[in-house]
Amino acid sequence: MSVTVTVADLNQSAPAEEGQTVLEALLAHGIGFAYSCQAGNCGTCRCELVSGDIMEREYSEHALSADERGRGIILACRSQVWGDVVVRRLDAESFIVHPSRVLRCRVADVTALTHDILRLRMDIVSGGPFTFSAGQFASLEFAFAPGAVRDYSMASRPDEKQLEFHIRVMPSPNSVSGRLAAALKPGDMVKVSGPLGTSYLRIRHAGAMLCVAGGSGLAPIKSIVETALEDGFDQPVHLYFGARAERDVYFEAELAELQKRFRRFRAHIVLSESEGETATTLLPRRRGLVTEAVAADFAAMKGFKTYFAGPPPMVDAATALARARGVESRDIHADAFFPATTAPRQLAEMR
Numbered sequence: 261m262s263v264t265v266t267v268a269d270l271n272q273s274a275p276a277e278e279g280q281t282v283l284e285a286l287l288a289h290g291i292g293f294a295y296s297c298q299a300g301n302c303g304t305c306r307c308e309l310v311s312g313d314i315m316e317r318e319y320s321e322h323a324l325s326a327d328e329r330g331r332g333i334i335l336a337c338r339s340q341v342w343g344d345v346v347v348r349r350l351d352a353e354s355f356i357v358h359p360s361r362v363l364r365c366r367v368a369d370v371t372a373l374t375h376d377i378l379r380l381r382m383d384i385v386s387g388g389p390f391t392f393s394a395g396q397f398a399s400l401e402f403a404f405a406p407g408a409v410r411d412y413s414m415a416s417r418p419d420e421k422q423l424e425f426h427i428r429v430m431p432s433p434n435s436v437s438g439r440l441a442a443a444l445k446p447g448d449m450v451k452v453s454g455p456l457g458t459s460y461l462r463i464r465h466a467g468a469m470l471c472v473a474g475g476s477g478l479a480p481i482k483s484i485v486e487t488a489l490e491d492g493f494d495q496p497v498h499l500y501f502g503a504r505a506e507r508d509v510y511f512e513a514e515l516a517e518l519q520k521r522f523r524r525f526r527a528h529i530v531l532s533e534s535e536g537e538t539a540t541t542l543l544p545r546r547r548g549l550v551t552e553a554v555a556a557d558f559a560a561m562k563g564f565k566t567y568f569a570g571p572p573p574m575v576d577a578a579t580a581l582a583r584a585r586g587v588e589s590r591d592i593h594a595d596a597f598f599p600a601t602t603a604p605r606q607l608a609e610m611r
């Protein structure tokens with residue numbers, strides 16, 4: 261039986277088959293709606309359920325918190341329709357919308373930042389202008405792996421000309437990142453679709469900022485912190501960078517320099533593996549889990565704005581800690597670096 265999905269604030273409707281998701285129905289009928297992973301992981305497709313009969317498929321709490329669900333927010337990509345449904349997009353203040361672009365980019369350089377993280381810098385050749393907010397990500401498709409789309413967060417600031425990404429190379433040589441490490445070279449072309457994601461800098465926040473990054477999760481956090489400091493965010497900014505061991509640390513000189521320039525900025529490097537002596541370093545080392553260091557430093561975090569990025573277990577722990585120490589759900593912004601879904605992805609240019 262066919263039912264109808266309506267986006268109230270757009271005043272547009274699409275027919276849907278029972279069991280289709282809200283997002284599938286809207287995209288199939290060319291109705292513009294923000295989305296990314298289509299797998300309940302990123303939260304980009306969050307919207308308000310105004311009325312109707314839906315059944316929700318499983319999703320990550322990073323994408324939609326219990327508190328938000330309690331307030332009638334749903335994920336369009338996870339909500340199957342079993343009757344007429346009306347949804348409303350979330351208000352524009354919570355969602356900055358940059359034009360969605362499909363860019364052709366040329367690799368400028370590929371440099372090792374650590375033993376398993378590469379820095380990829382690219383020039384935009386066509387498809388721009390590309391505007392994004394610090395903390396957002398894009399979907400990259402490489403010529404050596406057509407159809408395999410992977411999400412990577414912009415490490416560059418929005419005002420920089422070149423795009424920069426930090427890519428962790430998975431141990432498997434068959435992984436997209438493993439093949440990338442072996443094959444990608446200056447001059448290669450890469451398709452970049454975006455920007456995507458809602459875990460971006462809210463510069464008008466009136467309280468302190470806490471950023472926690474694990475591994476290549478430093479990419480979006482770098483962009484957020486640099487943008488906030490350069491653009492005059494005048495509250496304290498605390499950055500905690502969690503890495504396993506000394507060989508996983510990068511961006512230290514830049515963090516030390518930022519600390520010198522901005523007195524309101526403090527960076528902490530926290531190593532989870534306690535073995536091994538560290539030679540003299542620019543920033544002191546702390547030991548343990550990165551979230552343990554945060555917990556030791558802040559008994560209360562009421563009024564904080566928080567940004568977390570990196571491995572899902574770290575993002576989970578940081579989110580739980582922030583909630584327990586009084587951070588409001590609306591002030592917790594997180595990108596958990598889930599591996600890509602095996603579900604087929606619709607690229608922006610096909611919409």
Ligand SMILES: Cc1cc2nc3c(=O)[nH]c(=O)nc-3n(C[C@H](O)[C@H](O)[C@H](O)COP(=O)(O)OP(=O)(O)OC[C@H]3O[C@@H](n4cnc5c(N)ncnc54)[C@H](O)[C@@H]3O)c2cc1C
Binds near residue numbers: 301414431596
């Ligand atoms: C919103 C978002 C932003 C992201 N931003 C970044 C970023 O800035 N930098 C970055 O490095 N990554 C980022 N990721 C993760 C990235 O998109 C890849 O999915 C991830 O790095 C997997 O790498 P791959 O594509 O090479 O592996 P695949 O080709 O998907 O997998 C190949 C093999 O590796 C295994 N594998 C995949 N992930 C892991 C893992 N974490 N540990 C062990 N084995 C694994 C798979 O099971 C498979 O066997 C982001 C993810 C999301 C959702």
Ligand code: FES
Binds near residue numbers: 306323
């Ligand atoms: S959670 Fe729906 S598109 Fe990612």
